[in-house]
Amino acid sequence: MASRGFRHRRIGAFASAALFLLSCSREPPRITDADVVVAKVNGAPVTLQELKAEIASIQGLSPSAVSKGTAPEVSQALRRLVERSMVLQEGVRQGISVTESELEEEVKRYRSDFPPGGLEKTLLQQGIGMDEWRSRMRQSLLYRKSAEAVAGRLAEVTEEEVRRAWRERPRRTSPPEQILVRQLMFDTEESALRVRERILAGDSPDKAVLKGSGEGPAPAIADLGYLSREDLPRELSGELFALPAGGASRVVRRDKSVSIFLVEGRRESREESFEEAAPQIREELLRAKREEGFRGWMEGEMARADVKIQEAILAELTEGKR
Structure with a gap:
């Protein structure tokens, strides 16, 4: 019995020692920029990771390359994030969300600008994971939809406003003067001259080509x-627009080609x-009203918002400050 009791005590001692060693060897969790809150907007956090990413956007750099910013850059980046937070909060109040299909459509649109695998390679070079990028994309879509919802309910254009704007603006021509152009491209200037002579003599272009080409191709x-005039090279537009329907241009040499324009x-x-x-x-009036209404809404929200900023963290992030 005595030996059994000793064995229990010894096992207990070993267990205590092991727990002690584990507690000593366990490192505290690593704090990342995503864990550091630099500001709160009506209680919603703005993280150091978000602030650095916004500074990087202003500087035209990848987020991984940014450690500090100038005082104006930090101030501008923080203001953008505060405004973005208020828009997103309004979106939540209005029940706005981003569906998976909307997100996938946006991802697909971005992918179309890259060769296969190019998007992933670019993100890797910038130190951004695909999951993080998709999360940012979702937030960007949510912000866009929320901002459109805010601006949309603040703007309305009446029929009378449209008519007044139409009366006040200079009259436009619609469409501009245009000509229907066909280009004939020849191997030699001689063939081009023969075809042009037949067209000027009254032959149809098809008949002139058939007779004027002779044995050649x-x-x-x-x-x-x-x-329109703007669609044509300057040296051609004046000549072609001066021709009547059915007219043929002079023989034009450009690079290695010889052409006639009909x-x-x-x-x-x-x-x-009207x-x-x-x-x-x-659309122009609506856009202007939306922008004006959105600015007014934002000014009012900024005046009412409860924004708490960690000045010490901002000072550490600002170049020239310690």
């Missing part, structure tokens, strides 16, 4: 569609009607 033909039709410019101009005018 037929020209390549490109239908360029309706073009004017096959014309659309005259005319004054834009019905044609109204959609664009309405």
Whole structure:
């Protein structure tokens, strides 16, 4: 019995020692920038990670390359984050959210700008994980939808406002004068001259090409569609717009090609009607009202917001301050 009791005491001693060693060897959890709160906006945290990412955006750098910023950069970045937080809070109040399909559509849109695997490579170079990037993308979409909801309910444009804007703005021509152009491209200047002479003599372009090409290859033909003066090279626009429908340009040498340009039709410019101009005018007025309304809403929210800032952390992040 005595030996059993000793064995229990010895095991207990070993267990106590092991627990002691474990407690001594366990390191405190590593604090990351995502754990450090630099400000609170109506109780919602703004983290050091978010602030550094915003400073990086201002500096045009990747977040991993940023350790400090100038006082104006830090101030601007923090203000953006405070405003963003207030917009997101309003979005929550209005029940706005981002669905998985919306997020996937945005991710797909970004991927389309990169070759296969290019997005992941770029994020890796910037020290950003895919999960973190998707989270940022979701927040960006949520902010956009929330801001649109705020601005949308603050702006309304009446029919009379659209008509007044239409009366006050300079009249536009819609569309600008255009000509229907066909380009004939030849191997030699001689072939081009023969075809041009037949067209000027009254042959149709197709007949002129058939007779004028002779034994040589037929020209390549490109239908360029309706073009405005701005669509054409300056050295060609004056000549082509001076031609009547059915006219042919001089023989034009450009690089290694020899061409004739045919004017096959014309659309005259005319004054834009109210019905044609109204959609664009309405959108312009709405955009201006939304921006003005959003700025007013933000100023009011900023005045009422409870914003608490950790000045000591900002000082550490600001260049030239200790």
